[in-house]
Amino acid sequence: MxxxxxxxxxxxxxxxxxxxxxxxxxxxxxxxxxxxxxxxxxxxxxxxxxxxxxxxxxxxxxxxxxxxxxxxxxxxxxxxxxxxxxxxxxxxxxxxxxxxxxxxxxxxxxxxxxxxxxxxxxxxxxxxxxxxxxxxxxxxxxxxxxxxxxxxxxxxxxxxxxxxxxxxxxxxxxxxxxxxxxxxxxSQYGNDENKGTCLISFSGDIPNVDLYEFQFGTSFNEIIKASGYIYYNNDIKCVFTNGFLNAPTTLESLNNKSLSYEDINIGNGGVCFIAENRCMLRIVMKIIQFAKSVSCTKCMPCNYGFNLCEYYLNKIILGQSNNNDYKNLLNAVEMIIKGSSCLYIYNIAKCIIETIKMFEYEFIYALDKKITLYSFINK
Incomplete structure (x- = not known):
């Protein structure tokens, strides 16, 4: 660290x-x-x-x-x-x-x-x-x-x-x-609005997977450089800035922001970098499986909904789906967003649907070609 x-x-x-x-x-x-x-x-x-x-x-x-x-x-x-x-x-x-x-x-x-x-x-x-x-x-x-x-x-x-x-x-x-x-x-650390520092956990497709500390007010441009991504072979497709609780964003949009409660909800400080050659369908699947692992299963939208999401997404990944499965996947996530009892699960579901929409072209490709964009799995 x-x-x-x-x-x-x-x-x-x-x-x-x-x-x-x-x-x-x-x-x-x-x-x-x-x-x-x-x-x-x-x-x-x-x-x-x-x-x-x-x-x-x-x-x-x-x-x-x-x-x-x-x-x-x-x-x-x-x-x-x-x-x-x-x-x-x-x-x-x-x-x-x-x-x-x-x-x-x-x-x-x-x-x-x-x-x-x-x-x-x-x-x-x-x-x-x-x-x-x-x-x-x-x-x-x-x-x-x-x-x-x-x-x-x-x-x-x-x-x-x-x-x-x-x-x-x-x-x-x-x-x-x-x-x-x-x-x-x-008060010597941070800025006028937010004093002190925040720990950032770097993970994903970068060389410097570790804990780093930054003062509030630090530009994300400086934070991103600390991850070492500029020395990596693959471009970064997107970044998750609060574990899987914020929608993914691009490096370009982060460059104009600073570490503060106002600019971005850094939350638990988990910043995950996703390389360009990563299959976003599989990233979404990981988020769904993570959501299932932390669900208390006490309310139907969460307990039943993530199983539905996993079912429809598996069909798409395996090349056994049609457009109805994609619509059903979106409907299942929307059901969780509208009916979830926990703010945590609500944010995860919002992250899932925003990720799907941001990389819709990969889903459309998988539906059309029966193979994911970055995959050797073919039917």
Whole structure:
């Protein structure tokens, strides 16, 4: 990962390294929550997820939340984004430090950290033990670590959208840096509208598949150059800028934009580059299969609709379709858009239909020739 502003490769896995780099835990050093929140309002930090909520607005809701649970979502759904594992491996104490402060501000006594089963849970467990030994907060707040195999409910989009306090891991980390640095130092990064930085996960048909950090206000021209695409043999056909939650766009259109909440919803920061010789029918199939994998299957448009999409698209790819299958594919996606219960699934479906429309010529070619444009599959 590129060392730039706030994040770096130096791991602070133990309490001594953390105290050397950051000092004491925030909840022991910050007494005036109102003053911190006023500075947070100026910093204008938003959640790094599809919902893009103001962190100031979330933390200003300081009602009697004693029985509420603060959920730290380190269970990233998008396989194009690989930040959570990095955060856990490199700076677990800042995760815990920030989460405890957020819980104290909101008057919440329970924190659930949700991770993938293949993440190193021992790192977080050791972090909690070290922090409890050092700061003795175990009687003030209850902290639990869960994966998909042992949580009280299925970890899915429907469940997460029903919870009142859910924060993605990058937002928690960003808040921790902000609180430790103070507004003046934090404001040196970013621009007038958006302070701080954002992590970008580069993936796809580029040489530099990795995590990079950029200040808000950085031009996408500079961001794209960091991906190394100019040294690649194939031209880039399109770019997905929020995993599969934004419609695809072109390099040309991105060159006129900057990294901000206004120009483009960067969301989880997953930027995927698609080469010119990629078959877009197969890209759409990957998006559909990803959508199926994260669906909670509780509502018919999502559960039934993506199966329909997969069925019709398979017929087109295999050269066994007609124009009705293409129309039925579009109708199935429209059904999901109109009837989906989750904003996350809604955005994925919007991405699917915009991708189909943007590359309609490839679908028409497959319908006419019974072979996809970039494929050796023939009937």
């Amino acid at each position: 590129k060392k730039f502003v706030l994040y770096n490769n130096y791991a602070t896995k133990n309490i001594k390294d953390f105290k050397d780099n950051f000092g004491d835990y925030l909840y022991t050093t910050i007494n005036e929550y109102d003053a911190l929140l006023n500075e947070l309002k100026i910093a204008n930090i938003f959640t790094k997820d599809v919902y893009r909520k103001s962190l100031y607005n979330i933390l200003s809701n300081k009602n009697n939340n004693y029985n509420q649970t603060l959920i730290i979502n380190a269970y990233s759904f998008d396989y194009l984004v690989f930040k959570d594992k990095f955060f856990i491996n490199n700076n677990p104490h800042l995760i815990l430090d920030s989460a405890i402060l957020i819980a104290k501000i909101l008057n919440i006594k329970n924190i659930d950290i949700l991770i993938r089963s293949y993440y190193n849970k021992e790192i977080l467990i050791n972090t909690i033990v070290e922090a409890e030994d050092c700061y003795k907060f175990e009687n003030e707040i209850n902290i639990n670590i869960y994966d998909e195999n042992n949580y009280k409910e299925n970890i899915n989009i429907y469940f997460l959208e029903r919870q009142k306090y859910v924060l993605d891991l990058e937002t928690v980390i960003q808040f921790g840096y902000f609180a430790h640095m103070g507004l003046d130092n934090f």
